[in-house]
Amino acid sequence: MDIVTTAAELRARVAAWRRDGARVGFVPTMGNLHNGHFSLITLCRSAMGGRADRVVASIFVNPTQFGPNEDYARYPRTPAQDQAGLAAHGCDLLFAPAVEEMYPFGIGQSVRVEVPIVSVPLEGEHRPGHFVGVASVVTKLFNLVQPDVAVFGRKDYQQLLVVERLLRDLRLPIEIVGAPIVREANGLAMSSRNQYLSPAERERAGLIHVALLAMQDGVNAGTPFADVERIAVAMLEKARFVTDYAVVRSAQTLLEPEPGQRCGLIALIAAKLGGTRLIDNLPIDENAAVRRLFETNHVSFANPLTNL
Known part of the structure; x- marks a missing residue:
């Protein structure tokens, strides 16, 4: 080179x-x-x-x-x-x-x-x-x-x-x-800023991807967007994240989707853990392959939409 x-x-x-x-x-x-x-x-x-x-x-x-x-x-x-x-x-x-x-x-x-x-x-x-x-x-x-x-x-x-x-x-x-996003074993999206995280924070940071998967499930289940977003924020804040946003948006414009819209959506999160700001996203897709791929990385997934 x-x-x-x-x-x-x-x-x-x-x-x-x-x-x-x-x-x-x-x-x-x-x-x-x-x-x-x-x-x-x-x-x-x-x-x-x-x-x-x-x-x-x-x-x-x-x-x-x-x-x-x-x-x-x-x-x-x-x-x-x-x-x-x-x-x-x-x-x-x-x-x-x-x-x-x-x-x-x-x-x-x-x-x-x-x-x-x-x-x-x-x-x-x-x-x-x-x-x-x-x-x-x-x-x-x-x-x-x-x-x-x-x-x-x-x-x-x-x-x-x-x-x-x-x-x-x-x-x-x-x-x-x-x-495609390349992820660590716990689902955390790879980023140069991940090295700012302590070992304990790095493990906890995988919750961002869990929250995105929960948002995907919530939208596919017909849960109102505002409730999907509120529950995702609650998940993150319970784990001591400071959330800038956890939203469902139109994938092409990033505008708020129309009520009842189910196609062409994406979930996006930005949150701070300690002094490190992390971002991630996940297309809203009914295909369970995303979840299966995540579970093969040995991270247990429980739908937090039913737990809060």
Whole structure:
């Protein structure tokens, strides 16, 4: 795997591949990589992921998507470990720019990209300015790499919607693939921020996925959305989470669903455990395969909708 740090080097490498007729895939990350990230590299090369002949990954902790009281300064940075993992999983080129390379006029003077509608609720309410930072840096990265296909994890579901809308509005010819969430044995969605959790907190954090499964069951049983959400919040708060939201929304717009709507829904949770903020989501699906998969990870599941 080659490593470049400047836009000029990146463009030269990608241009050489294109002269050879290669299809280019892209996986943007902020580093501190885990198996969830590495699965994106694998998917990028697969038929489902668009069969990229060459894969570029970026590692850039983007300051503009962190709020003033968030963890930009202490966000974990593990470059040697990340480089070894990417190389082992078939990445061809790592782009690891400095802040000055991505923001040549300084952060305060940089161009900003705003994506309306889907960036407004949920994370948009709890992290003002976050999605402007995301959309701006993703636009910069897409312009530099100009990939044929890009892979994003579905754990950051709202971010995926923002990127998809960005591409459609700007008419960028890039195929976006949403990769399945990779989970730990207790159902906790893999995240770089999981390492902030103590061992006891990490085990307890699996309750977020249990709550999502309960929300799915509640909707499929015809329970009113408000009751499904109220019970999920009660579950989490009983386990000493501080809940930002636990909601059922339209999967395409993140707007509140119509009463009686049962198709095209998704459950989303954001909650703090100790000092760590965790997010997760689950499509509302009557297929019991999701539950069976969860139970094979040796986590007992009791429907909390009937227990509270």
